[in-house]
Amino acid sequence: MDQKVEFQALTLRNLDSMYGYAHILTRNDSEADDLLQETLLRAFRAFGSYKRHLSFKVWLFKIMKNAFIDRERRLRVRPVEEEWKGDEGLPKGLTKELFLYAVPLDPEEILLRRLTIEEVREAIRRLPAVMREVVELREIEELSYQDIAVIIAKPIGTVMSRLYRGRNLLRSALQESATGRAKPRSSYGL
Amino acid sequence: MACNVTHLKLFQYLDGELSEEQRSELESHLASCRDCRHLADLERSFHQTYLAPLRPDPAPERVREQVARLLDALPDQQPRSAGWRRPSAVGLLVGLAFVLFGGVLWLSLQRPWHATNAPLIRLAEASVEQHQKLARGVLPHDITHGTPKAVEQWFKGRLDFNVSLPELTRDDLTFLGGRISHLRDLDVAALHYRVEGKDVSLFIIPLERYQKLGLGESPKFKMVTHQGYDVIVWSSHGAAYSLVSEIGDRSCLVCHSREEKLDFPTDSRVHDKL
Numbered sequence: 001m002d003q004k005v006e007f008q009a010l011t012l013r014n015l016d017s018m019y020g021y022a023h024i025l026t027r028n029d030s031e032a033d034d035l036l037q038e039t040l041l042r043a044f045r046a047f048g049s050y051k052r053h054l055s056f057k058v059w060l061f062k063i064m065k066n067a068f069i070d071r072e073r074r075l076r077v078r079p080v081e082e083e084w085k086g087d088e089g090l091p092k093g094l095t096k097e098l099f100l101y102a103v104p105l106d107p108e109e110i111l112l113r114r115l116t117i118e119e120v121r122e123a124i125r126r127l128p129a130v131m132r133e134v135v136e137l138r139e140i141e142e143l144s145y146q147d148i149a150v151i152i153a154k155p156i157g158t159v160m161s162r163l164y165r166g167r168n169l170l171r172s173a174l175q176e177s178a179t180g181r182a183k184p185r186s187s188y189g190l
Numbered sequence: 191m192a193c194n195v196t197h198l199k200l201f202q203y204l205d206g207e208l209s210e211e212q213r214s215e216l217e218s219h220l221a222s223c224r225d226c227r228h229l230a231d232l233e234r235s236f237h238q239t240y241l242a243p244l245r246p247d248p249a250p251e252r253v254r255e256q257v258a259r260l261l262d263a264l265p266d267q268q269p270r271s272a273g274w275r276r277p278s279a280v281g282l283l284v285g286l287a288f289v290l291f292g293g294v295l296w297l298s299l300q301r302p303w304h305a306t307n308a309p310l311i312r313l314a315e316a317s318v319e320q321h322q323k324l325a326r327g328v329l330p331h332d333i334t335h336g337t338p339k340a341v342e343q344w345f346k347g348r349l350d351f352n353v354s355l356p357e358l359t360r361d362d363l364t365f366l367g368g369r370i371s372h373l374r375d376l377d378v379a380a381l382h383y384r385v386e387g388k389d390v391s392l393f394i395i396p397l398e399r400y401q402k403l404g405l406g407e408s409p410k411f412k413m414v415t416h417q418g419y420d421v422i423v424w425s426s427h428g429a430a431y432s433l434v435s436e437i438g439d440r441s442c443l444v445c446h447s448r449e450e451k452l453d454f455p456t457d458s459r460v461h462d463k464l
Binding site: 002007017019030038040044118119122138139141174 | 202235236241261265304324
């Protein structure tokens with residue numbers, strides 16, 4: 001197939017996902033438009049090196065993330081990053097590792113309240129940027145931990161910790177909206 | 191497998207991220223432990239109810255139209271020069287042969303300065319590429335109005351060099367906007383104007399990087415024609431400039447008045463065939 005035609009077809013098939021990711025990164029309509037277009041131009045230039053057995057979406061997302069980092073660097077904006085601050089604040093006996101990989105919050109109460117999908121979508125949109133990025137890539141784009149790690153250029157452990165914290169915050173927000181209670185509760189009874 | 195280990199692995203299990211062996215161990219535990227099975231069922235229900243139906247938000251219609259225009263405008267062949275890439279061994283040999291051949295030819299014919307001026311051609315090529323994106327609206331302006339001083343101030347702190355804008359004194363000149371752009375790996379200030387109904391882009395380049403291109407002082411204004419666009423390159427007052435238009439040296443009106451006499455030696459033109 002002609003490379004331009006193939007590129008067009010693959011791009012259009014992934015357009016919603018690409019625009020969504022551009023919006024997660026920039027949090028701004030016009031900057032998302034700009035980033036999307038810059039990504040497509042970069043991607044087309046590099047399309048000759050795209051390995052067809054790999055996911056086009058992951059390849060594009062990686063290019064988009066790099067384009068975003070370059071743009072932030074050019075504009076001298078500090079990228080939104082927040083890292084794990086350590087174990088302080090964790091209940092006694094609960095190590096960072098245990099905390100990160102545990103099931104965060106019993107979802108039974110949230111299930112009973114029958115929230116709408118739009119409420120869930122809105123709660124995801126309100127997550128802090130670094131957690132929203134990973135939660136969306138996993139829950140909406142259904143990417144593997146490995147793919148997400150490649151895109152955000154972080155170790156899988158970081159993907160898992162951000163995913164955990166994102167899921168926990170999401171459930172707290174959903175529970176709050178369902179019951180009016182703000183305090184999260186984990187399945188460990190903490 | 192103990193209950194606490196099952197809890198630790200439950201998300202990885204539901205996300206399909208466990209190895210075959212771990213998955214099998216965990217499923218054996220779920221088969222024998224009602225509490226853990228209940229927790230796994232709740233998690234599965236939560237996912238199926240609230241997360242599985244989620245899809246990416248549809249891109250707005252204006253984005254679809256922009257992307258459709260961009261995809262249509264892509265060249266049928268991918269650009270040959272996607273950055274300065276590492277050449278292959280064959281490419282290197284062929285390139286070397288060309289360089290040697292070109293060098294010998296140059297020495298024997300003593301042709302004008304531009305015959306071996308590949309950096310100028312590459313600079314012109316990159317300038318035209320960025321100009322096309324600005325003109326088509328593919329690269330939106332980050333700043334769209336303001337006095338030259340205000341625009342200079344906007345660039346200050348965002349670029350590693352001082353950006354000095356030409357004073358716009360002519361009525362037939364319109365400043366459309368500016369942004370930080372790049373010519374290959376070079377961060378530059380990009381300014382977009384309209385003159386005589388045509389788009390004109392002015393790229394301001396740090397002098398230090400321009401000097402590394404080895405373009406020399408003479409002639410002061412170097413003009414290249416590339417893909418139907420006129421590119422004028424020069425340096426002045428601590429910065430270098432690349433100006434792209436379709437109106438030849440009339441685009442000099444961006445910086446100069448009609449009354450000024452500008453020196454354009456005829457042999458400074460390069461009609462680039464790239």
